[in-house]
Structure formats: structure tokens, C-alpha cells
Amino acid sequence: MIGKSPDVGQKHLFLPNLVDFINLKHELCLLAEAIDWQVFETEFAPFYAKAGSPAKPIRLMVGLLILKQLYKLGDETVMAEWVSNPYFQYFCGEVVFQWKFPCDPSDLVHFRHRIGEKGVEKILSASILLHGKEVLSEDISIDTTVQPKNITYPTDTKLAVKIIEKCNQSAAKEDVKLRQSYRFTVKELLKAANSRSPKRALERRKARRKIKTIAGRQVRDMGRKLGEESLQKHAEKLEIYERVLNQKREDKDKIYSLHALEVGCIAKGKADKKFEFGSKVSFAVAQKSNVILAAVNFKGNPHDNKTLDLTLAQQERITGVRAKKAFVDRGYKSREIGGTKVQVPTNGAGKTASEKLKLRKNFRRRAAIEPIIGHVKNDFGMAKNYLKGEIGDAINAILAASAFNFKSWMKKAAENVIFVFIWLKESRRQIQNISNYSAAY
Numbered sequence: 001m002i003g004k005s006p007d008v009g010q011k012h013l014f015l016p017n018l019v020d021f022i023n024l025k026h027e028l029c030l031l032a033e034a035i036d037w038q039v040f041e042t043e044f045a046p047f048y049a050k051a052g053s054p055a056k057p058i059r060l061m062v063g064l065l066i067l068k069q070l071y072k073l074g075d076e077t078v079m080a081e082w083v084s085n086p087y088f089q090y091f092c093g094e095v096v097f098q099w100k101f102p103c104d105p106s107d108l109v110h111f112r113h114r115i116g117e118k119g120v121e122k123i124l125s126a127s128i129l130l131h132g133k134e135v136l137s138e139d140i141s142i143d144t145t146v147q148p149k150n151i152t153y154p155t156d157t158k159l160a161v162k163i164i165e166k167c168n169q170s171a172a173k174e175d176v177k178l179r180q181s182y183r184f185t186v187k188e189l190l191k192a193a194n195s196r197s198p199k200r201a202l203e204r205r206k207a208r209r210k211i212k213t214i215a216g217r218q219v220r221d222m223g224r225k226l227g228e229e230s231l232q233k234h235a236e237k238l239e240i241y242e243r244v245l246n247q248k249r250e251d252k253d254k255i256y257s258l259h260a261l262e263v264g265c266i267a268k269g270k271a272d273k274k275f276e277f278g279s280k281v282s283f284a285v286a287q288k289s290n291v292i293l294a295a296v297n298f299k300g301n302p303h304d305n306k307t308l309d310l311t312l313a314q315q316e317r318i319t320g321v322r323a324k325k326a327f328v329d330r331g332y333k334s335r336e337i338g339g340t341k342v343q344v345p346t347n348g349a350g351k352t353a354s355e356k357l358k359l360r361k362n363f364r365r366r367a368a369i370e371p372i373i374g375h376v377k378n379d380f381g382m383a384k385n386y387l388k389g390e391i392g393d394a395i396n397a398i399l400a401a402s403a404f405n406f407k408s409w410m411k412k413a414a415e416n417v418i419f420v421f422i423w424l425k426e427s428r429r430q431i432q433n434i435s436n437y438s439a440a441y
Contacts (some may be wrong), residue, residue: 002041002048005057005093018090027107027410029086035063036411036416037093043122056103061111062123063092064102069403075105103138112387112395120398124295125318127405128368131291138286139325140293141366142311142332142342144304145373147297147397148278150386154256155194157208160215161186162258163241167218170237173274174230178221180322182214189214253300263391264300278385279393282307283376283401284315285369287327287362290408292372293319295401297394297398327366376404383394 006206016145020028037059044058053079067088068078079101082088083193086097094102112120128135152158171178192200192207226234226292239353244255256277266276280301284294293316298307306327316322325344334344345363348356377383 001052001054001055002045003057003060005037005059006095007361014095017095017312019130022086022090024088028091031406031410032063032091034094034201035126039126040122042116044119051381055273056107056111058092060102060110063114064108065120065399066123066403066406068093068108069380069399070380070406074122074386075108078108079103079105087251089366091241114390117391117394117398119403120395121314121318124292124398124402124405125427127402127409128291128319130409131289131405135286135289135291135293136319138288138323139327139362140284140315140323141287142282142284142308142328142406143306143369143371143373144275144280144282144331145377146268146278147264147281147385147393149257149260149265149383149393150384151257151260151277154277155212157190159244159255160212161190161414163215163244164218164441165209166241166258167215167222170234171222171225174226174234176230177224178218178225186214187238191429197415212245219245259334260388262299262393266301273303279390280307281382281393281397282311283369284311284323287365287368290368290372291405292376292401293323295397297390297397299390299393300377305330308332308337308342321403325362325363326440329366354386372404376400380404380407 009155021335024137040062041058044062048055061410064078064082064265067073067082068075071078075083076205079202082092082102083099089098092102115122136196140414142434163181168178168181168183170176189207189211192203195204219238222229222234223238240261241260247254254265255261256265262279263277264279266278266280267274268276280297280298282296282304284292285294294309295309296314312323322338323340326340328342328344330344332342333345335342343359345360348359350357377400380400380403382397385396387393387396
């Protein structure tokens with residue numbers, strides 16, 4: 001059952017209302033007034049049963065997701081900040097100051113899975129339309145980046161050691177006695193395997209091979225000694241372990257982490273980071289206003305050309321308007337996709353001087369997408385993704401893009417408070433129109 005938010009108009013008899021001691025011109029207060037929370041209530045209502053115990057209010061959960069991304073917090077730390085910050089509480093719809101957590105941190109995990117990627121797109125849509133309808137008619141810039149996963153730099157030795165530890169833990173839980181735990185043996189081998197001395201190169205290679213051999217030995221020993229029921233229970237894990245131990249350097253779809261199988265290796269040609277491990281994200285940004293219109297996550301490392309279709313489709317689904325022109329870098333190819341003309345920098349052969357000048361301005365403007373991606377990664381939680389699975393990758397990218405849009409609006413609102421009231425009524429009408437379009441899409 002859907003939980004009800006507190007009645008904002010209700011005065012508390014014994015405690016002062018939040019509006020009595022906070023600054024209503026604070027950027028979070030202005031943003032709370034600008035967002036049409038009823039849209040989220042309407043869109044997310046089908047995800048709740050009509051009977052049973054009331055859940056937490058939808059405004060509270062959506063507000064916590066936005067605050068978590070805006071201030072680069074975790075599920076636990078956003079709760080601690082919420083308790084001590086009256087502006088956080090006002091933003092989430094509270095009437096009087098609260099002294100305890102609004103919900104368990106794990107409730108945010110359940111809520112993200114409940115609304116899914118489509119639900120998070122509604123938050124991105126709301127962040128876009130706060131900037132006005134002019135954003136929807138602009139040309140766009142498109143580029144890709146890497147969203148690193150929360151894993152250590154993967155090596156065969158690290159994975160083999162992890163497999164040995166996992167096998168020992170599983171054997172202890174199933175009350176199976178393996179031939180040997182190799183705990184102290186692996187500890188001594190790691191000293192040699194991690195040595196950087198050129199004189200110990202042969203010893204280092206032998207130690208790494210020995211660790212991998214021990215890992216295979218533990219996996220086979222587990223397969224022999226587990227009972228039929230336990231073997232079915234651990235069959236998937238053992239299959240993953242064998243796949244990791246058998247994979248070669250030149251193989252495709254390699255496993256780089258035992259707890260995040262979706263992680264891919266992406267080479268972006270950077271001097272400081274030759275390889276990054278995570279997923280690829282494609283961004284579409286409005287050229288004049290610098291508002292992010294789409295953020296699509298892709299598993300592995302697809303070519304940039306193959307990301308255009310889904311990026312433009314999401315941009316149309318969220319905004320209701322198909323971009324006429326998309327400006328990209330030389331990693332793409334010029335073509336037309338669904339009415340959108342994709343343009344790549346060229347020498348301008350066959351064009352007039354005015355056309356060359358206009359294209360040059362557009363491609364110079366396209367360069368603004370690079371610092372935008374940098375801000376999204378470093379300021380809004382996309383530099384390292386802690387959410388689980390492919391759905392976690394997609395949700396984190398969209399929420400980070402939404403937070404960037406909200407933050408840019410908050411800066412404008414703080415500079416000119418009247419700006420909020422000029423756009424408030426128009427933005428709510430546009431959000432309702434987009435919601436109707438998305439439902440029919």
C-alpha cells in the first residue's frame with residue numbers, strides 16, 4: 001500500500017514546523033517547490049499493492065534518491081545527514097523536525113529495484129523540464145565515457161586467491177573437509193608473486209602459476225566432496241570459478257570480478273589509465289543550455305556507433321521530442337538515424353563559407369560535453385559505481401545525470417529567486433505532458 005506524505009498545511013501543536021526556522025530561499029527549498037511530486041505519486045502508484053501495511057511515502061523515497069546523488073552520499077550516509085539537516089527533511093516532505101532515520105538504508109535498494117530503469121527516467125525527465133521548454137528544441141551533443149565499477153584492479157593471481165578463499169568458506173558452511181586449506185601456503189606464495197624485483201622474475205612467475213594450480217585443485221576437490229544437493233546449490237559458482245581459471249588473455253567476455261560478472265574492460269587511450277573496468281555510458285547533452293537529456297548504460301565495450309540508436313531513443317522517450325541534429329566526435333560516423341542527422345567533424349569540402357562557420361561553432365560547442373561528463377563522474381557519484389548488477393549501472397548513470405541537471409538549476413535559482421516562480425507553473429505543465437507521452441510511447 002502507498003504511504004501518505006505528511007500534510008504540509010497541518011500545524012503541529014507542540015513542535016515548531018520546519019518552515020518556521022529554515023530559510024525558504026535556500027536552494028533545496030526552491031527545488032522542493034519547483035518539483036511536481038504528484039507526477040511521481042501517479043507514475044509509481046502501480047508498483048504498490050492496494051492492501052497491506054502502508055509503505056514509506058513515494059516523495060520521501062524519491063527525495064532521498066535525489067539527495068544521495070546530489071551530495072555524493074551512500075545509502076547509509078544520506079540517512080545520517082537527513083537526521084541532522086532540516087533542509088533535507090523539508091525537501092523530502094516532512095512538516096516537523098525528525099530525530100530518527102526515515103527508513104532503513106536497505107529500503108532505498110528495494111525502492112530502486114521496484115521502480116527500475118524506467119522509473120528513474122521519470123526523475124531525469126523532471127530534472128530536464130525544470131530548465132524550460134526551450135531545452136527540448138536544441139541540437140544535442142553525444143559522447144561516451146566509462147562508469148568504473150567498485151572493484152580492485154583485476155589480475156589472474158587476485159582472482160585465483162579469491163577462488164581459494166571462497167572454496168574454503170563454502171566448504172566450512174557445508175561441513176566438507178577439503179584435502180588442505182592452503183591458507184599459509186598461499187600467504188607465502190603471495191610474497192613472491194607480488195615481488196617487483198627483476199632478480200625474482202622467475203620466482204614470481206612460478207608463484208603465480210602455483211597459486212592458480214592450487215585454485216583449480218580446490219575447485220575440483222569441492223566438486224568431488226559436495227553432496228548431490230549441495231553440488232546443485234554451488235554448481236553456478238563452481239562453473240564461474242572454472243571459467244575464470246581457464247580463460248586466456250585473448251579471450252572475449254572475460255570475468256574480471258567474482259561478485260560483478262557484468263564488468264567489462266574498456267580501453268579509452270588515456271595516459272594515466274590505459275584500462276578501466278566497468279561499463280560504457282552514452283550521454284546526450286543540449287548544446288546551448290548544457291542540460292543532460294539522456295544517459296544510457298551499455299554492458300562491456302560496444303563501438304560508439306552502436307550506442308547512438310539507444311541514446312537517441314531514450315532522449316526522445318524522456319523529452320517527447322526527437323533531436324534534429326546530433327554532433328559527435330570522430331569516433332562515430334555521419335549518418336541519419338530516425339530523423340536525427342548525426343554529424344562528425346570534416347574538412348568542410350563542398351560547403352559554403354557560412355555553412356563551414358556554423359558547423360565550426362557547433363563542434364566547438366560540442367566540446368562542452370567533456371567537462372560536463374567530468375562533473376557528472378566526480379561530483380555526482382559516477383566515478384565509482386557501488387550499485388549491484390547491470391540494472392545498478394543503468395540506475396546510477398541516470399541518477400547522476402539527474403543530479404547534474406538539478407544542481408545546475410539550483411545554482412540559477414540561488415542567483416535569482418524570482419526565476420523559480422517564473423518557471424514553476426510552466427514546468428509542471430510540461431512534466432505532465434511528457435508523462436502522458438511516455439505512457440503512450
